[in-house]
Amino acid sequence: QVxxxxxxxxxxxxSETLSLTCTVSGGSINNYYWSWIRQPxxxxxxxxxxxxxxxxxxxxxxxxxxxxxxxxxxxxxxSLWLSSVTAADTxxxxxxxxxxxxxxxxxxxxFDYWGQGTLVTVSS
Amino acid sequence: xxxxxxxxxVSVSPGQTAKIxxxxxxxxxxxxxxxxxxxxxxxxxxxxxxxxxxxxxPERFSGSTSGTTATLTISGVLxxxxxxxxxxxxxxxxxxxxxxxxxxxxxxx
Numbered sequence: 001q002v003x004x005x006x007x008x009x010x011x012x013x014x015s016e017t018l019s020l021t022c023t024v025s026g027g028s029i030n031n032y033y034w035s036w037i038r039q040p041x042x043x044x045x046x047x048x049x050x051x052x053x054x055x056x057x058x059x060x061x062x063x064x065x066x067x068x069x070x071x072x073x074x075x076x077x078x079s080l081w082l083s084s085v086t087a088a089d090t091x092x093x094x095x096x097x098x099x100x101x102x103x104x105x106x107x108x109x110x111f112d113y114w115g116q117g118t119l120v121t122v123s124s
Numbered sequence: 125x126x127x128x129x130x131x132x133x134v135s136v137s138p139g140q141t142a143k144i145x146x147x148x149x150x151x152x153x154x155x156x157x158x159x160x161x162x163x164x165x166x167x168x169x170x171x172x173x174x175x176x177x178x179x180x181x182p183e184r185f186s187g188s189t190s191g192t193t194a195t196l197t198i199s200g201v202l203x204x205x206x207x208x209x210x211x212x213x214x215x216x217x218x219x220x221x222x223x224x225x226x227x228x229x230x231x232x233x
Contacts, residue, residue, distance in 0.1 A: 035222065045159075045167065045210055047222030058219045094166055100220055101173075108155035109214045109222065110172040117166050 002027040004095050004115035012089075012122050018082040022095030022115055025076070029053055033098040034071065034078045035111060038091040046091075050098055051078050085122045092117040126150050126215040128225035135231040142198040144228045146211030149192055154213045156194035158187060161227075162207045170209075171196060198230075206232040 008020035022034065036048040049059040051069040059067050063082065071078040082089060096111040128148040136142040146156060155174050159167035169178050171187035174194060184199045194213075198205055210227045214220040 037222070037224075044227045045212075045224040047224065050222075058221055060221065098222070099172075106153065106155055107214065107220060108157070108173045109220045110155075110157040110169060110212065111159070111167070111222075112169050112172070112178065114166040114168070 002097060002113045004097065004113055006093060006095050006115045006118040008118060008120070010119055010121060012085055012120060013124050014086055014122055015084055018080070018085050018089060018120055018122070020080045020093055020095075020118065020120070021077050022079070023075070023077050024097075029071065029073055029076045029078070033100055033109075035096045035098045036069065036080050037094045037096055037111070039094070039117075040088075040091045048080065048082075048093075087122050090120065090122045092119050126213075126217075126223050128211050128213060128223055130209075130211060130225040130228045132226070133229045133231065135233055136198075136201050137233045138203060139200055142201050142205070142230055144196045144198075144209050144211075144230065146194045146196070146225050147192055148194075148213065148223075148225075150216050150223075151189060151192050151194055151213060153216065156187065156189060157212045158185075158194075158196045159210045159212060160205075160207045161210065167210065201230075201232055203232050206230055 003025045030053045035050040066083045068081040094117045095115040097113040100109040158171040161167040174189045175187045211225040
């Protein structure tokens with residue numbers, strides 16, 4: 001059973017960089033897409049971006065200028081860095097495995113395994 | 125537009141059938157998926173590729189699509205089904221960026 005666990009500071013100061021790591025256990029990080037999703041308190045889900053096991057990335061256009069995703073196959077981990085944070089970046093951050101069926105007539109993408117989430121608060 | 129629109133809330137009595145809709149112009153070209161989220165918990169995939177149910181998800185959960193609308197149906201609703209439900213698909217940019225609906229709060233009366 002694949003399991004994901006987020007880790008990182010729970011408090012970040014405004015204008016600084018938020019960094020999180022997701023550790024994957026129970027399965028290999030290879031040949032899958034790995035995404036970050038966030039949820040402000042009382043609000044809906046927002047897709048942040050994804051990194052493939054090759055290291056290629058796709059970002060939410062609204063965050064692209066501040067966002068970096070990377071992956072470490074040797075540690076079965078992937079990471080997020082979000083720079084110049086403000087209070088609007090306060091949210092629960094989830095990591096998730098994303099399955100994308102590129103070989104099918106209609107491509108499907110869905111998040112089949114999720115981490116438990118970690119609350120990141122941006123405050124001085 | 126790649127936006128997905130859901131009703132904010134749906135209410136149903138135990139044992140009845142709940143239907144939650146998700147509308148989006150891109151849905152005829154993209155599959156819809158549904159995630160259940162209970163308070164304080166991470167989302168859980170309950171339907172993928174419009175109609176498929178992951179292992180371990182009860183048969184009372186089913187999905188369907190028609191044109192620009194995807195529907196999650198919960199038959200014989202139980203109290204434990206009370207949760208927020210999010211539809212999810214991909215944008216039409218060619219890179220399949222994730223898109224979520226705003227979520228629907230299912231209340232079991």
